[in-house]
Amino acid sequence: MGVAGAKLVPERAVPAPTTRPATPLIRTSTAGALLAIAVLVATTVAAAIWLSIIDQQRQAQEQLTRQAHAAALQIRARLIETEQLLLLEGFAYASSTDRFRRDMEELLDANPALLRVELRTRDSALLTGVDAAPPRPTVPAPARLALSPESAAAFDSAARLNRLTYSRPYFVTLGATGFDLMELVVPTGAVDGPMIVAVYAPQRILDHFLPGDLSGDHLYSLVEADGTMAARQAVIGQARGEMHAISPLARTGTTLQIRVDAMPARTRLIPNVLTGLVAATSVALGLAMFLLVRDIRQRARVEQALREQVQFRRAVEDSIHHGLMVFDLDQRVVHVNDALVNILGYSREELVGRGRPLPFSLPETTRDYRAYVDRVARVPEADGARAAERARGFQTVYRAKDGSLVEAMVVEAPMFDPDGRPIGSMLIGEDITEQRRVEELARRQQEVLQSRSRLATLGEMASTLSHELNQPLAAITSYAAACENLVAAQPPRPEPIAQALRGIRTQAERAGQVIRSVQAFLRRRAVDRGEVDLAGLVRGLEPLLRLQATRTGAQIRIDVPADARVHADRIMLEQVLLNLTRNGFEAMADTPSPERVLELRARVRIDDERGERVEVEVTDRGRGVPPDVVPQLFTAFFTTKSEGMGLGLSLCRSVIEQHGGYLLYRPRAGGGSTFAFDLPRHAESVPTRPVPTPARGADR
Numbered sequence: 239m240g241v242a243g244a245k246l247v248p249e250r251a252v253p254a255p256t257t258r259p260a261t262p263l264i265r266t267s268t269a270g271a272l273l274a275i276a277v278l279v280a281t282t283v284a285a286a287i288w289l290s291i292i293d294q295q296r297q298a299q300e301q302l303t304r305q306a307h308a309a310a311l312q313i314r315a316r317l318i319e320t321e322q323l324l325l326l327e328g329f330a331y332a333s334s335t336d337r338f339r340r341d342m343e344e345l346l347d348a349n350p351a352l353l354r355v356e357l358r359t360r361d362s363a364l365l366t367g368v369d370a371a372p373p374r375p376t377v378p379a380p381a382r383l384a385l386s387p388e389s390a391a392a393f394d395s396a397a398r399l400n401r402l403t404y405s406r407p408y409f410v411t412l413g414a415t416g417f418d419l420m421e422l423v424v425p426t427g428a429v430d431g432p433m434i435v436a437v438y439a440p441q442r443i444l445d446h447f448l449p450g451d452l453s454g455d456h457l458y459s460l461v462e463a464d465g466t467m468a469a470r471q472a473v474i475g476q477a478r479g480e481m482h483a484i485s486p487l488a489r490t491g492t493t494l495q496i497r498v499d500a501m502p503a504r505t506r507l508i509p510n511v512l513t514g515l516v517a518a519t520s521v522a523l524g525l526a527m528f529l530l531v532r533d534i535r536q537r538a539r540v541e542q543a544l545r546e547q548v549q550f551r552r553a554v555e556d557s558i559h560h561g562l563m564v565f566d567l568d569q570r571v572v573h574v575n576d577a578l579v580n581i582l583g584y585s586r587e588e589l590v591g592r593g594r595p596l597p598f599s600l601p602e603t604t605r606d607y608r609a610y611v612d613r614v615a616r617v618p619e620a621d622g623a624r625a626a627e628r629a630r631g632f633q634t635v636y637r638a639k640d641g642s643l644v645e646a647m648v649v650e651a652p653m654f655d656p657d658g659r660p661i662g663s664m665l666i667g668e669d670i671t672e673q674r675r676v677e678e679l680a681r682r683q684q685e686v687l688q689s690r691s692r693l694a695t696l697g698e699m700a701s702t703l704s705h706e707l708n709q710p711l712a713a714i715t716s717y718a719a720a721c722e723n724l725v726a727a728q729p730p731r732p733e734p735i736a737q738a739l740r741g742i743r744t745q746a747e748r749a750g751q752v753i754r755s756v757q758a759f760l761r762r763r764a765v766d767r768g769e770v771d772l773a774g775l776v777r778g779l780e781p782l783l784r785l786q787a788t789r790t791g792a793q794i795r796i797d798v799p800a801d802a803r804v805h806a807d808r809i810m811l812e813q814v815l816l817n818l819t820r821n822g823f824e825a826m827a828d829t830p831s832p833e834r835v836l837e838l839r840a841r842v843r844i845d846d847e848r849g850e851r852v853e854v855e856v857t858d859r860g861r862g863v864p865p866d867v868v869p870q871l872f873t874a875f876f877t878t879k880s881e882g883m884g885l886g887l888s889l890c891r892s893v894i895e896q897h898g899g900y901l902l903y904r905p906r907a908g909g910g911s912t913f914a915f916d917l918p919r920h921a922e923s924v925p926t927r928p929v930p931t932p933a934r935g936a937d938r
């Protein structure tokens with residue numbers, strides 16, 4: 239029910255508030271969905287980065303291959319330069335070793351990768367050799383006497399095929415270390431002429447033939463075609479990249495190739511804009527998810543709080559026994575609580591959505607109720623007088639579904655949204671049928687007690703009157719009889735006088751008979767004695783006593799032990815207690831209200847002579863009884879009150895004495911009076927002395 243909303247919505251299918259276990263702040267399904275999104279995002283990002291890295295690697299590989307080609311080209315060009323020179327000029331060297339030496343010195347100057355150039359016969363015997371000047375290392379002469387196997391192979395091939403050939407690289411020891419050498423064998427062109435052998439240091443090829451801007455972050459090396467480092471010493475450093483490219487030098491006789499290795503550090507994690515974008519997107523997505531989760535958690539918390547509030551409200555609503563009904567602005571029912579359903583017997587479904595008149599309202603009351611609603615249920619609290627009238631409520635009668643009538647006290651108040659706009663009204667109804675029944679019962683009980691009290695008083699009066707009138711009537715009868723005799727004895731007898739005297743006597747006798755029959759009737763009243771639980775009796779009187787106390791602004795203190803049982807006539811005993819307490823309350827009219835306390839006490843006492851007795855005291859803090867009044871207190875018709883009958887105390891004493899007890903007055907120390915009486919606990923000590931009793935049967 240959206241009470242706070244701008245419009246009230248009928249709640250047709252209201253689920254019973256369940257006591258669910260505390261809901262987790264994020265439901266499993268939501269968590270699952272979020273996890274799935276997170277996994278998807280992570281996979282996409284990873285795939286994008288991976289693809290990007292692959293692409294980057296492909297590009298790097300291509301670049302590396304290009305670099306390898308460029309390096310091979312560069313080296314090849316320099317090698318070809320020397321080859322060309324030797325091929326062109328070779329023929330001249332066959333005849334002139336001097337020319338050879340001269341040219342070779344120039345060549346060694348121009349080609350920094352060469353260590354030595356030799357002229358050898360076809361049998362590979364050394365004719366002459368020219369070494370490069372220091373700091374280039376000098377190949378020791380003994381090492382050059384016989385060719386190394388690699389050189390010899392190249393030499394043979396070159397001689398046989400008459401074309402230039404490179405040897406495979408081979409290692410020579412030079413001093414403490416050593417290095418790789420590679421030879422270029424060039425036939426001089428003359429038939430069976432000498433051969434030129436140029437000794438290259440591959441290391442120097444790398445060092446001097448590669449332009450500086452090529453090497454960069456890459457690692458260049460010269461390797462054999464089979465991948466083994468045949469010329470290990472010829473490589474620069476030992477490191478190997480994750481990526482490499484190879485390009486052959488493509489010179490006859492050698493399978494040497496240039497290898498370029500990219501260093502691992504070159505692979506960047508975020509290689510390009512795309513990856514950057516993807517990463518940024520995923521960060522944004524992550525942030526969005528974080529915010530979303532936070533929002534969901536907040537929402538869940540609010541929902542939880544709301545649910546608790548609704549449950550709390552339900553609990554409150556269900557715990558009250560007042561019926562609740564909420565109407566929208568069109569006077570249609572939007573909500574009813576359990577209590578209302580229970581009181582009227584109509585189900586929620588039968589009521590929600592219905593307009594006025596509602597099925598339980600009686601046609602006779604509808605008009606008045608509508609007037610009440612129009613007057614008070616549409617005005618805000620600010621209208622004091624109307625609000626007060628509204629709060630007093632409207633008493634009405636409904637017909638429950640089973641046909642029974644339900645008396646109800648109804649209050650209907652307007653409802654407003656947070657902006658003060660009216661959204662409907664709420665009816666709060668209390669079933670006062672039972673209350674009314676109890677009130678009616680109490681009223682009748684009080685009426686019965688009052689009429690008993692009146693009858694008791696009447697009985698006392700009749701008893702007293704009959705007692706007082708008996709004597710004069712007897713005298714009248716005697717006098718009339720004597721007069722009749724006198725008239726009869728003295729003739730002439732005036733008959734009319736005799737008749738009148740007879741009439742007087744007859745009527746006086748009749749009056750006496752009437753009085754005697756009244757006395758007989760009063761005496762005939764069956765005294766209904768039995769064991770009376772005094773505490774229970776006082777408990778029964780308590781509502782009346784408290785009512786008296788409230789009316790007179792006094793307090794009452796009751797102290798009657800549970801074992802206080804007496805043998806008595808219950809109703810008469812009630813009468814005595816009510817008379818004494820009423821006198822007590824009336825006597826305290828002028829006492830300051832905090833001191834207006836009436837005490838009703840009883841206690842059980844064992845008297846050696848009279849057996850077990852129950853003593854009862856009624857003490858007030860009133861004005862007390864003046865000493866000169868005390869002797870008349872219990873006299874019939876003595877009263878100091880303007881509306882008093884003066885029969886209460888006299889009746890009480892009669893009743894108590896009739897029960898074998900005694901009622902007496904004693905002043906209370908500190909002001910006020912105590913009226914005390916005692917009664918036997920058991921039947922045997924009840925006397926038989928006839929006393930006037932109230933005409934009990936009359937009220938039956």
Ligand code: ADP
Nearest residue numbers: 821825862877878879882883884885886887911
């Ligand atoms: P009523 O109450 O009709 O006057 P009661 O016989 O009960 O008749 O009382 C007689 C009179 O005794 C009262 O008028 C009152 O003056 C006096 N009286 C009775 N009870 C008290 C009391 N508790 N304190 C002072 N005076 C009392």
